[in-house]
Amino acid sequence: MDQPPQHLDIDWTSCQAHGLCAELLPDHITLDEWGYPLVDAAPLPARTLKRARRAAADCPVLALRLAAA
Template sequence: MDQLPQHLDIDWTSCRAHGLCAELLPEHVTLDEWGYPLVDARPVPARTLRRARRAAADCPVLALRLAAA
């Protein structure tokens, strides 16, 4: 059974602009001028999914998550 495509989502009320997500996943997350993440709206490719899960798990305030596209 195929897994549904996933994309990155930010919980803006929790995000504190630590920037770790952009460090761990630079091909999908960049930072704005204040250090807050700007996420790529495209689905996360299978080759990057493992690192995307790690970035979400390593977020200090758990503001980054993977969601079904």
């Protein structure tokens, strides 16, 4: 069974602009001038989901998560 499309979601109240997410997913996350992530709401390609899960799990404040698109 196919998994529904997923996108990245950021908890802005938790994010502290560490930038690790952009290091792990440079094709999908860039940083603004203050170091906060910029992400579009486009669904992630299936080939990226494993790295996206790792980025969410490795976020120092757990501000990044995968959500259904």
